[in-house]
Amino acid sequence: MSDLFDILLTAGFWAATIRIVSPLIFGTLGELICERAGVLNLGIEGIMTVGAMSGWMWVYQGGDLWGGVIFAALMGAIFGLLHAIFTVHLGLSQHVTGIGITLFASALSYFVYRMLLPDATTPPKIVPFQPIEIPWLSDIPLIGEAVFSQSAMTYLALLTVPAVWYVLFRTPVGLAVRMSGENPVAVEAQGINVLAVRTAAVMVGSAFMAVGGAFITMSWFDAFYFGMINGRGWICVALVIFASWNPGRALVGALLFAGLEALQVRAQQSVGAFIPYQFFLMLPYVMSIVAMIIMARKTKYPQALLVPFRRGERV
Amino acid sequence: MTDLQPVLEFRNVTKRFGSLTANDAISLSLHAGEILALLGENGAGKTTLMNILFGHYRADEGAALVDGQELPPGSTQAAIQAGIGMVHQHFTLADNLTVLENITLGTESLYAWRQDQKKARAKLVAMSEDYGLLVDPDVLVSSLSVGERQRVEILKALYRDARILILDEPTAVLTPQESDNLFATLKAITKKGLAIIFISHKLHEILAISSRIAVLRRGAIVGSLETAVARREQLAELMVGVAVARPKLTAIAKGEPVLEISGLSTDGAGASTLKDVNLTIRAHEIVGIAGVAGNGQSTLADLLSGLTQRYAGSVRLNNSALPTGDPRAVVAAGVGRIPEDRHARGMVGEMEIWENLISEDLRSPDISNSGIIINSSKSKSRAVRQIEEFDVRCSGPEAETKLLSGGNMQKLILARALSRKPTLILANQPVRGLDEGAIAYVQNQLLQARQRGAAILLISEDLDELMSLTDRIAVMFHGQLSDAIPTGDRTIAEIGLMMAGQGSVTPGEERSLDH
Numbered sequence: 001m002s003d004l005f006d007i008l009l010t011a012g013f014w015a016a017t018i019r020i021v022s023p024l025i026f027g028t029l030g031e032l033i034c035e036r037a038g039v040l041n042l043g044i045e046g047i048m049t050v051g052a053m054s055g056w057m058w059v060y061q062g063g064d065l066w067g068g069v070i071f072a073a074l075m076g077a078i079f080g081l082l083h084a085i086f087t088v089h090l091g092l093s094q095h096v097t098g099i100g101i102t103l104f105a106s107a108l109s110y111f112v113y114r115m116l117l118p119d120a121t122t123p124p125k126i127v128p129f130q131p132i133e134i135p136w137l138s139d140i141p142l143i144g145e146a147v148f149s150q151s152a153m154t155y156l157a158l159l160t161v162p163a164v165w166y167v168l169f170r171t172p173v174g175l176a177v178r179m180s181g182e183n184p185v186a187v188e189a190q191g192i193n194v195l196a197v198r199t200a201a202v203m204v205g206s207a208f209m210a211v212g213g214a215f216i217t218m219s220w221f222d223a224f225y226f227g228m229i230n231g232r233g234w235i236c237v238a239l240v241i242f243a244s245w246n247p248g249r250a251l252v253g254a255l256l257f258a259g260l261e262a263l264q265v266r267a268q269q270s271v272g273a274f275i276p277y278q279f280f281l282m283l284p285y286v287m288s289i290v291a292m293i294i295m296a297r298k299t300k301y302p303q304a305l306l307v308p309f310r311r312g313e314r315v
Numbered sequence: 316m317t318d319l320q321p322v323l324e325f326r327n328v329t330k331r332f333g334s335l336t337a338n339d340a341i342s343l344s345l346h347a348g349e350i351l352a353l354l355g356e357n358g359a360g361k362t363t364l365m366n367i368l369f370g371h372y373r374a375d376e377g378a379a380l381v382d383g384q385e386l387p388p389g390s391t392q393a394a395i396q397a398g399i400g401m402v403h404q405h406f407t408l409a410d411n412l413t414v415l416e417n418i419t420l421g422t423e424s425l426y427a428w429r430q431d432q433k434k435a436r437a438k439l440v441a442m443s444e445d446y447g448l449l450v451d452p453d454v455l456v457s458s459l460s461v462g463e464r465q466r467v468e469i470l471k472a473l474y475r476d477a478r479i480l481i482l483d484e485p486t487a488v489l490t491p492q493e494s495d496n497l498f499a500t501l502k503a504i505t506k507k508g509l510a511i512i513f514i515s516h517k518l519h520e521i522l523a524i525s526s527r528i529a530v531l532r533r534g535a536i537v538g539s540l541e542t543a544v545a546r547r548e549q550l551a552e553l554m555v556g557v558a559v560a561r562p563k564l565t566a567i568a569k570g571e572p573v574l575e576i577s578g579l580s581t582d583g584a585g586a587s588t589l590k591d592v593n594l595t596i597r598a599h600e601i602v603g604i605a606g607v608a609g610n611g612q613s614t615l616a617d618l619l620s621g622l623t624q625r626y627a628g629s630v631r632l633n634n635s636a637l638p639t640g641d642p643r644a645v646v647a648a649g650v651g652r653i654p655e656d657r658h659a660r661g662m663v664g665e666m667e668i669w670e671n672l673i674s675e676d677l678r679s680p681d682i683s684n685s686g687i688i689i690n691s692s693k694s695k696s697r698a699v700r701q702i703e704e705f706d707v708r709c710s711g712p713e714a715e716t717k718l719l720s721g722g723n724m725q726k727l728i729l730a731r732a733l734s735r736k737p738t739l740i741l742a743n744q745p746v747r748g749l750d751e752g753a754i755a756y757v758q759n760q761l762l763q764a765r766q767r768g769a770a771i772l773l774i775s776e777d778l779d780e781l782m783s784l785t786d787r788i789a790v791m792f793h794g795q796l797s798d799a800i801p802t803g804d805r806t807i808a809e810i811g812l813m814m815a816g817q818g819s820v821t822p823g824e825e826r827s828l829d830h
Contacts (some may be wrong), residue, residue, distance in 0.1 A: 172423040172430055175412075179420050182409030188371070189407040190421030190471075191392035300411060 007266045014146030016265070019220055021251075021258035022150075022157040023048070023212040027236035028243070028250045029164050030076075030208030035240055036168060037201035038181035038304040039087055042098025044209050045233030046105030047079050051210025053109040056217035056224045057116065059126045069153070069214055076210025079105050080203040088198045091308030102233070110226055123223035129153050153211075153219040160208075165247040177201050181302035184309035194309045209233070238288055242295050245302060256291070260284035320383060322347050322510050323368075323399075323479050327377035330363055337363040339534040340377070345479065350501065350511040352525035352542070354518070354554055356750035358720055360534040361514045362404065365481050369401045370394045381479070395421075400472020404483040406464050410457035414450055415439060418471045442473055447500060462493035469500070480504065481512045486520055498524050516554070516750075518547050530554055555751045562759045563783055570598030573770035574619075574739050578628035581618070581794075587611045589618075589626070590794045596739070596770040601761065602799050603773045603785035607814050611794035612774045613655065616743045619772070620652050621645030633738055646675050651737030651769075653728055653745045657721070661728045664717030668709060669698035671716050672731050705730040706756070722753025729760050740764055740771045746780065758784055778807050792816045 007013050027048060034041040041047075055072030059065055079101060086097040117124065129151035138148040168174035176197050179187045184194040212232075217224045235257060243250035264280035321344035330338040337360045345351050353361045366372045368379050370391035379386045381397040408417050419435045439452050448466045456464060465485060472480055482501075486494045501511055501524060515521050521528060521542075528545055530538040530553040538553040572595050579592040589611050596602045606612055617623045618630070621642035630637040638644035646652070654660040662671050673694045678686040682694050698712035707726045709719055716724065725745065732740065742761060746754040761784065765771055775781050781788055782802060789799035790813040797813060 170429055172419075172427050173425045175416055175420050175430070176425060179409050179412065179416075182411055183407060185403075185405075186407035186409055186417070187420065188391055189369070189401065189403065191390075191395045192421045192425070303410065 004263070004267065004270075007263060007270070009142075011142050011145035013262050013266060014142065015149070016262040017255065017259045018147055018150055018154060020261050021254045022154045022219070023215045023232060024236060024239065024254040024258060025157040025161060025251060026208050026212030026215060027233060028239045028254055029160055029247060030205040030212065031236050031240045032243065032245055032247060032250055033164065033168075033177070033205035033208065034080075034202050035305055036181045036245055036302060037177045037198045037205075038184065038302055038307060038309075039084070039198055039202050040094040040098060040237075040306055041080070041083055041101075041202060041205060041209075042095060042237065043079060043083050043101030043105060043206070044098075044236055045229055045231070046102035046109075047076050047206050047209040048213030048216075048229045048233050049106045049109045050075050050079055051213030052217045052228060053113055053213075053224050054210070055214030056126060057113070059218065060124060061116075065129055065218060068218055069211055072210045072214035073207040076207040076213075077203040079210075080206025081199070083206065084199040084202040087308065088195055088202065091310055094306055106229075113224060123225055125222045126218070128217075128222040129219040151219045153215050157215070161247050161251045168247065173197075178302075180309075181304050184304050184307075188309075198309070209236075212236075235288065238292060241299055242288070242292055244295070244299050253291070257284055257288055260287050321345055322382060323512075324380040324383075325364070325368075325377065326380065328364065328367060328374045328379065329376040330360075330367055330372060330374050336534050338367070338374070341531075341534075341536055342377075343529055343536065343539075345510045345512060347478075347508050347510050348505050349526045350505055350513055350524055352521040352528045353512055353514045353531060354516065354521055354528055354550060355531035356516055356554055357722075357748065358750065359531040359554075361531055362483055363534075364531075365401065365483060365512070365514065368394065368481070369399060395475055395477075398476060398478035399481065400469075400475060400477025400479065401481045402465065402468040402472060402483065402485060404485075404487065406468055408456045408464055408467060411455060413453055413455055414459070414467050415452040417456055417467060418452075418474050422475060439470065439474060443470060446470075446473065446503060448473075462489055462496070465489070465493075465497070473504075477509070479510050479512070481514070483514045484516075485513070486515065486517065494520070518550055518554075521550070522547065532556060551751075561755055561783060562762055564601070564762065564786065567599045567766065569600050569786075570768060572597050573633060574772070575631045576628070579615075579618075579630060580627045581614055581623065582625055586793045587614050588794045589614050589796075592628070592794075592796045594772075594789065594796060594799060596772060598738070598768045598770055599765055600787070601765055601771040601773055601785045603775060603781035603788045603802070604791050604796070605775065605778060605781055605788060605810050605814055606791035608776060610791045611796075612743070612791055614794070615791075615796075616655065616741060616774060619645070619650060619739075619741050620654070621650075643678075646735070649735075649738040651732035651735060651740040651764075653725075653732055653740070653742040655743040655747075655774075657724050657728055658717075662716050662724055664715070666716060667713050668702070668707075668716055668719075668727060669695045669712035671727060672698045672701055672712075675731055676735070701730040701734055704734075705760075722749045722756070725749060725753060725757055729757065733760060733764060736767070736769075737764075738769060740769050741774075742771060743774045744776065745773070746775075746777070778810060781810075782807060790814055 027044060031041055031044055051072040054075040055068040058068035058071040083097060083101050086092045087094045131149050131151055134148040138144040168178060176187060176192050180194050180197045187194045187197065213229060216228060239250055239253045239257065242253040261284045264283045268277045268280045323345040325341050325343040328338050328341045341364060355361050363372065367374045370389050370393065373389040381399070386397055387393045415432065415436055418439060419430065423430060436452050443449055448470055450463055450466050450470065456467065459467065485497060489497060505511055513525055522545065525542045528540055528542055528550065529536055530550065532554060574596040576592055576594045579589055581589045587609055592615065594602065604612055614623065618626060621638065621640060621644065623640065632648055632650065638648060658664060673682050677683055681697065683689045695712045702709065702712060705726045707723050707730065709723060719727065740761065745757050749757065761771055773781065773785055785802045787799040788802045788810065790797045790810055792814060793816065
């Protein structure tokens with residue numbers, strides 16, 4: 001037991017937590033934006049794969065790192081548009097469409113990767129984002145090393161949380177997005193185009209997801225592997241519910257999950273001799289299920305989530 | 316602009332939904348400072364016309380003109396800019412957002428980087444004081460009462476400088492006192508030069524509030540007159556087509572007790588928990604329960620429908636205990652159920668008529684092979700007979716149920732419940748939201764069932780209905796049920812007092828009366 005507490009006091013653990021949390025932040029915020037507008041986006045797993053592949057590929061083909069991030073966001077937005085055409089404009093099942101997008105987007109990413117790099121046996125590497133030490137702040141013991149010696153994309157992820165909160169809760173467009181997820185008829189009655197608001201929200205949200213994927217290949221690792229998103233998209237969907245559709249709480253939930261993830265890797269090494277390592281692998285997921293059960297009582301779903309809006313339909 | 320120019324004019328507006336003509340060449344005009352009442356039954360086309368004006372629908376023919384300018388069809392934005400404000404029948408508010416957020420949505424550019432909440436709040440507060448529509452801008456809509464929500468809807472329209480205010484059945488959800496407040500507000504609004512269209516099917520309201528009345532029937536204007544010269548009977552006849560008389564009770568000898576409830580209590584706290592309820596209903600008898608919604612009527616109805624499981628006390632049907640928490644057994648024991656909400660509980664809208672009609676007797680040999688395989692040809696031919704017997708207007712047994720009007724859907728529920736010749740009929744708000752013709756039909760069916768020997772429990776919030784249709788009447792308040800005394804022994808005013816918890820709701824005498 002004391003081993004576990006020792007882990008919690010190492011800067012390495014906290015640095016790993018912050019690294020692991022970054023893609024979760026992008027993904028969760030992306031999903032949160034979609035759902036606030038009333039659209040569940042289960043394409044997230046596939047869209048993160050697209051982001052991971054396209055951002056990395058941009059850099060591998062000679063582009064610069066930030067260009068790769070923007071390219072990944074653009075690709076994400078395109079798949080978001082596809083999702084929006086089916087679910088917002090045609091009013092099809094958001095579950096089925098989302099899972100279809102995930103299958104399609106993942107398969108397409110692997111296909112394009114193989115098409116462009118048919119001969120690669122070991123995954124080729126790029127030079128990823130490097131850690132930036134923030135003057136003075138990085139000298140603080142423990143926290144300095146954990147939080148202020150990260151890559152630029154991690155800082156971006158952390159700054160995105162208040163930014164998304166501000167836009168959703170303090171700007172007219174954020175109000176329109178939230179209202180579209182609560183009562184689209186009310187939005188229409190105020191002369192705002194619900195379909196446009198929802199489409200835009202899904203596209204922006206999907207761009208966030210893709211950037212989350214790109215973080216994994218461009219900042220965390222330096223190569224693209226098959227199956228490297230590894231369910232992170234689904235975790236983001238759960239985190240949105242855990243967060244009650246609130247960006248601040250999303251950060252807390254993501255940190256909790258990332259912390260457990262970082263902890264289990266280290267716990268495997270320290271007490272792995274007595275307990276099978278699969279037990280530790282399982283821990284973060286078990287904990288998220290428990291957390292969801294506790295939180296589920298209080299959650300307030302956006303009331304128009306999953307409800308397609310059709311103009312001029314008899315109500 | 317002279318006073319003669321109408322602020323709003325409809326010219327030959329026609330709208331069709333498939334084969335149904337919802338609006339048939341409607342021409343109307345509205346002047347500043349007047350309240351025009353649009354009178355008509357459910358389905359007469361009132362709401363459709365307003366939805367065309369507000370850009371929710373596009374008219375097939377004709378146009379709406381504001382200040383002589385044609386409104387571009389199908390654009391809500393254009394309608395708002397032209398000064399039209401609509402208070403929808405089903406409020407268009409988001410519960411989880413604040414009053415201020417609901418009102419300011421769409422009033423600022425979507426590309427602005429921040430909301431000017433301070434300015435918006437100041438404007439809203441000034442306006443709500445100006446019009447006497449007081450509401451706290453910073454509370455969530457979900458915490459507001461229905462009357463307050465309506466105030467928010469009206470403020471929303473006024474906030475955007477509406478000059479023409481449309482209210483679609485605004486009193487349907489209000490208490491009488493709230494309605495009076497609303498009328499005072501509307502009169503104050505017209506004094507400031509706004510024009511109002513007031514949509515309703517309630518005659519007394521329209522006579523009280525409007526300056527002019529247009530009557531719609533089956534999508535067409537069938538009469539237009541000044542309120543000062545309008546008479547109630549004349550309006551009723553214009554609205555319905557022919558005068559429909561509501562059925563009345565005839566005297567009949569009572570039979571054996573069918574339903575005997577004694578000392579019935581349910582678990583929990585709150586106004587809807589039953590507390591020591593006693594009630595006996597005999598064959599050939601209709602007993603009414605009056606009360607404000609949420610005082611335990613639904614709990615009692617759920618229990619008799621087999622939906623609630625646990626209770627203390629005894630409930631006996633035809634001298635044997637009523638099965639609890641088992642709807643199928645309850646139906647088999649002879650209870651016919653007309654649920655309060657026909658959409659949520661009565662019918663599955665997405666399924667076909669014949670499927671809904673057999674849903675209470677899936678195990679009967681007429682319908683299925685020991686509950687495993689449905690005999691659809693038998694079921695459908697039975698559905699055809701029921702549709703004919705109960706005069707359901709539909710394209711056939713395979714029509715989708717949600718396409719039916721409220722009245723026809725209620726007839727289907729009657730067909731399903733009454734075809735089994737139940738000994739006890741539980742009728743919970745059976746005529747709510749129906750038009751006059753359908754109301755008369757439903758009430759006649761209940762009276763026929765009484766004639767046949769059924770015992771009927773009629774739960775209603777409409778005191779006129781209870782007074783004309785019941786043998787005895789009881790009042791429910793905070794889960795307690797008063798004695799059921801012969802209808803006519805108490806005035807409507809006395810019952811009204813008991814519904815508000817004043818007057819005696821003391822159970823106990825009835826048993827000595829009956830036995």
